[in-house]
Amino acid sequence: MTRKPRQARSISTVNAIIEAGFIAVADAGSTPVTTRQIADIAGISVGSLYEYFKNKEAIYDAMAEKFMTDVISMIQPVLPVLARLPADELIRTLMHRFRDLLDANNQRYRKCVRTSIHAQFHQYLQPVSRVMMDLVMHYLMANPKLMRAGKVQTMSYIFISSGIYCVVRHVSDPAPPISYDEMTEGVIDMVMSYLEKASIEDYSS
Amino acid sequence: MTRKPRQARSISTVNAIIEAGFIAVADAGSTPVTTRQIADIAGISVGSLYEYFKNKEAIYDAMAEKFMTDVISMIQPVLPVLARLPADELIRTLMHRFRDLLDANNQRYRKCVRTSIHAQFHQYLQPVSRVMMDLVMHYLMANPKLMRAGKVQTMSYIFISSGIYCVVRHVSDPAPPISYDEMTEGVIDMVMSYLEKASIEDYSS
Amino acid sequence: MTRKPRQARSISTVNAIIEAGFIAVADAGSTPVTTRQIADIAGISVGSLYEYFKNKEAIYDAMAEKFMTDVISMIQPVLPVLARLPADELIRTLMHRFRDLLDANNQRYRKCVRTSIHAQFHQYLQPVSRVMMDLVMHYLMANPKLMRAGKVQTMSYIFISSGIYCVVRHVSDPAPPISYDEMTEGVIDMVMSYLEKASIEDYSS
Amino acid sequence: MTRKPRQARSISTVNAIIEAGFIAVADAGSTPVTTRQIADIAGISVGSLYEYFKNKEAIYDAMAEKFMTDVISMIQPVLPVLARLPADELIRTLMHRFRDLLDANNQRYRKCVRTSIHAQFHQYLQPVSRVMMDLVMHYLMANPKLMRAGKVQTMSYIFISSGIYCVVRHVSDPAPPISYDEMTEGVIDMVMSYLEKASIEDYSS
DNA sequence: TATGAATGAGCATTCATTCAT
DNA sequence: CATGAATGAATGCTCATTCAT
Numbered sequence: 001m002t003r004k005p006r007q008a009r010s011i012s013t014v015n016a017i018i019e020a021g022f023i024a025v026a027d028a029g030s031t032p033v034t035t036r037q038i039a040d041i042a043g044i045s046v047g048s049l050y051e052y053f054k055n056k057e058a059i060y061d062a063m064a065e066k067f068m069t070d071v072i073s074m075i076q077p078v079l080p081v082l083a084r085l086p087a088d089e090l091i092r093t094l095m096h097r098f099r100d101l102l103d104a105n106n107q108r109y110r111k112c113v114r115t116s117i118h119a120q121f122h123q124y125l126q127p128v129s130r131v132m133m134d135l136v137m138h139y140l141m142a143n144p145k146l147m148r149a150g151k152v153q154t155m156s157y158i159f160i161s162s163g164i165y166c167v168v169r170h171v172s173d174p175a176p177p178i179s180y181d182e183m184t185e186g187v188i189d190m191v192m193s194y195l196e197k198a199s200i201e202d203y204s205s
Numbered sequence: 206m207t208r209k210p211r212q213a214r215s216i217s218t219v220n221a222i223i224e225a226g227f228i229a230v231a232d233a234g235s236t237p238v239t240t241r242q243i244a245d246i247a248g249i250s251v252g253s254l255y256e257y258f259k260n261k262e263a264i265y266d267a268m269a270e271k272f273m274t275d276v277i278s279m280i281q282p283v284l285p286v287l288a289r290l291p292a293d294e295l296i297r298t299l300m301h302r303f304r305d306l307l308d309a310n311n312q313r314y315r316k317c318v319r320t321s322i323h324a325q326f327h328q329y330l331q332p333v334s335r336v337m338m339d340l341v342m343h344y345l346m347a348n349p350k351l352m353r354a355g356k357v358q359t360m361s362y363i364f365i366s367s368g369i370y371c372v373v374r375h376v377s378d379p380a381p382p383i384s385y386d387e388m389t390e391g392v393i394d395m396v397m398s399y400l401e402k403a404s405i406e407d408y409s410s
Numbered sequence: 411m412t413r414k415p416r417q418a419r420s421i422s423t424v425n426a427i428i429e430a431g432f433i434a435v436a437d438a439g440s441t442p443v444t445t446r447q448i449a450d451i452a453g454i455s456v457g458s459l460y461e462y463f464k465n466k467e468a469i470y471d472a473m474a475e476k477f478m479t480d481v482i483s484m485i486q487p488v489l490p491v492l493a494r495l496p497a498d499e500l501i502r503t504l505m506h507r508f509r510d511l512l513d514a515n516n517q518r519y520r521k522c523v524r525t526s527i528h529a530q531f532h533q534y535l536q537p538v539s540r541v542m543m544d545l546v547m548h549y550l551m552a553n554p555k556l557m558r559a560g561k562v563q564t565m566s567y568i569f570i571s572s573g574i575y576c577v578v579r580h581v582s583d584p585a586p587p588i589s590y591d592e593m594t595e596g597v598i599d600m601v602m603s604y605l606e607k608a609s610i611e612d613y614s615s
Numbered sequence: 616m617t618r619k620p621r622q623a624r625s626i627s628t629v630n631a632i633i634e635a636g637f638i639a640v641a642d643a644g645s646t647p648v649t650t651r652q653i654a655d656i657a658g659i660s661v662g663s664l665y666e667y668f669k670n671k672e673a674i675y676d677a678m679a680e681k682f683m684t685d686v687i688s689m690i691q692p693v694l695p696v697l698a699r700l701p702a703d704e705l706i707r708t709l710m711h712r713f714r715d716l717l718d719a720n721n722q723r724y725r726k727c728v729r730t731s732i733h734a735q736f737h738q739y740l741q742p743v744s745r746v747m748m749d750l751v752m753h754y755l756m757a758n759p760k761l762m763r764a765g766k767v768q769t770m771s772y773i774f775i776s777s778g779i780y781c782v783v784r785h786v787s788d789p790a791p792p793i794s795y796d797e798m799t800e801g802v803i804d805m806v807m808s809y810l811e812k813a814s815i816e817d818y819s820s
Numbered sequence: 821t822a823t824g825a826a827t828g829a830g831c832a833t834t835c836a837t838t839c840a841t
Numbered sequence: 842c843a844t845g846a847a848t849g850a851a852t853g854c855t856c857a858t859t860c861a862t
Contacts, residue, residue, distance in 0.1 A: 044847075045847060048846070055832075056833095193403075197401065244824095250824055442835095458842080563792060564797050565801055567792060571784050572777030579780075603808040604804060651852080824862100826859085827859075828858105829856100832852105833851105835852105838846105839848105
């Protein structure tokens with residue numbers, strides 16, 4: 001049974017382990033990460049690892065949760081602002097903040113996404129989809145005229161999938177044929193074209 | 206001239222192993238596949254496996270290659286037709302053929318994509334991107350007016366990434382919020398909106 | 411003079427640990443008991459465990475000793491009475507008191523014997539043999555005519571072994587083919603037959 | 616999954632592992648035996664161990680089964696003879712053959728019983744009880760007058776328990792107070808006294 | 821060529837014991 | 842005295858790979 005970390009020291013150890021997990025994944029390349037590696041990086045013994053986490057899986061879960069938390073806290077503070085932005089600015093801001101998140105902590109997440117393609121892809125990306133979906137919902141409520149555009153759900157699904165995977169692919173690509181900024185503008189063009197066309201059709205009807 | 210029986214056998218054994226690899230991955234769920242499983246399914250001994258493949262990695266490589274070949278031979282025969290189609294019809298045809306490929310052989314690839322999310326994601330999808338890029342190039346050469354639309358490379362990159370990942374995500378999702386056909390039409394809308402807008406801008410300039 | 415509170419506390423803690431040891435063994439079933447479990451049940455920390463006992467082995471030793479003490483204090487008070495009883499009554503009384511001891515404290519010892527079959531068998535049973543041997547000696551001294559019966563030592567050894575293991579086996583057996591009372595009477599028959607025969611031979615000689 | 620040993624070599628490896636198991640248990644004293652130890656003694660690698668046995672438990676099971684087989688084949692060949700023997704000769708023969716079995720193969724079973732007191736006691740002894748019960752049944756059918764003696768089931772239970780544990784205790788005792796032969800004669804006396812008394816009572820009634 | 825028994829490094833996990841606080 | 846976080850050796854078990862037949 002995992003002891004519940006109550007004390008300050010314990011909490012920091014838990015964080016150190018999660019931290020070590022990300023570093024290990026980032027460093028590991030495609031080979032799977034061992035508990036020993038994580039313990040070594042965290043500067044503790046294997047035994048201690050199991051004082052704080054039931055098993056390896058639990059560490060991965062905590063990492064995914066930490067990632068989600070980071071994604072949320074990347075968006076949360078600017079949420080009121082984002083909802084008032086025009087769509088192109090919204091996307092641009094989002095893509096930039098995402099890049100910042102990927103590059104924070106010595107590119108931790110960038111490296112992890114690169115290697116996690118081979119491993120916990122879904123566990124990492126599903127929460128992002130969820131958060132993005134929330135954001136879209138907020139945005140639609142703040143911009144009700146968009147609701148009149150058809151296929152709201154379908155287009156949300158597609159835009160979110162597209163956006164996330166464009167980023168993932170770009171991050172994973174060792175020599176991307178276009179720059180991140182070019183990609184950002186492309187995504188904006190794509191979305192804006194649709195929104196404009198949809199609103200025209202909406203008016204004319 | 207008669208085919209050398211030894212070679213013929215070798216080729217069929219190699220294919221049997223690759224086949225077995227897909228079946229094993231499809232059946233395995235999330236647990237990793239062992240060489241023993243592959244050998245058993247292929248109906249040969251582990252020892253023989255290593256007669257035909259240097260190691261497990263080589264089998265995965267061959268599987269990815271086989272997948273690419275299948276993707277190519279899905280597109281190749283209709284290539285002349287595709288190039289003459291309007292963009293929406295092109296995408297619709299493509300998405301349908303993709304679905305057929307995923308469902309062929311008792312949904313082999315569908316199952317593999319689902320589980321390979323956790324494993325050889327890139328190895329499988331990079332070739333698809335490559336093939337799609339080729340197709341786009343063909344299409345552009347057959348429809349040179351599209352070339353005048355700006356950001357050809359950027360938008361190709363984005364549309365291909367989007368299209369592939371939309372399919373992957375849809376396949377992986379146990380309960381997708383929209384149907385495959387809705388998604389198909391959504392992707393078409395997205396692309397068409399952009400192309401229309403781009404051509405308008407092009408005209409006006 | 412007041413008892414030194416430190417000592418008193420120590421003694422009660424030691425007892426609590428031994429107590430906890432029995433409870434842990436009784437509860438554990440066939441899985442081995444950990445020091446953590448014992449400490450938890452005793453309501454102290456693992457660290458404290460090692461304040462009072464050198465190691466796990468020492469706890470087991472203390473448990474065995476406690477068991478012996480309990481066996482002794484089960485017999486001691488009735489010793490004068492027992493020595494004056496006829497042999498059959500002696501055995502009957504003994505077997506009943508044994509059953510009572512096994513069932514005391516929520517069947518603590520019964521459960522322990524059941525699981526300890528797999529573990530500290532000897533450590534638990536040797537003391538019992540010793541105590542029983544003492545009892546037999548007392549009995550012989552009180553009934554000197556029995557001394558004339560041959561093979562006193564041999565028969566003591568056999569009767570004690572038999573008696574103890576009959577009880578142990580009966581306790582361990584989830585579905586014993588005979589009842590405890592039937593077994594008791596059987597053991598009495600067995601012993602009495604021998605004693606009668608021995609005394610006849612003795613007389614005749 | 617454990618491969619089923621079909622070939623001669625495989626069978627001998629299985630036996631070698633079981634053999635090694637006994638040697639390991641005999642040598643181990645009170646410390647638990649590891650798979651590594653068994654593999655080393657058997658002269659194979661840990662990996663091979665698991666080719667032949669699902670897990671450690673399975674090895675223990677096989678050992679217990681082997682022990683039972685040995686006990687049976689100790690009795691089986693003399694079964695027709697035993698049934699025609701007077702009870703005292705039957706017991707004497709049995710006890711002697713038991714001693715021989717314990718001392719065979721460099722005292723393998725003697726050592727194992729000594730240390731297994733702490734471990735797989737029941738798993739080893741239950742089969743013996745079973746076999747002994749069978750023998751008693753055979754004996755009773757060959758000597759139907761004994762059936763008339765009361766408490767057949769009770770006395771069988773007691774005599775068998777007594778006999779087995781007397782041997783076990785004697786084997787376990789580093790300095791037994793009586794010799795094996797003395798013990799044998801004592802057990803015979805005990806049983807014979809009962810049988811004689813029972814038959815007298817039977818006649819008189 | 822084909823086999824499959826054999827290998828053994830490597831993994832996740834446990835737990836008696838220690839020691840800084 | 843008490844604590845419980847930390848330790849790390851040790852365990853059961855797996856599986857990619859080899860090689861004698």
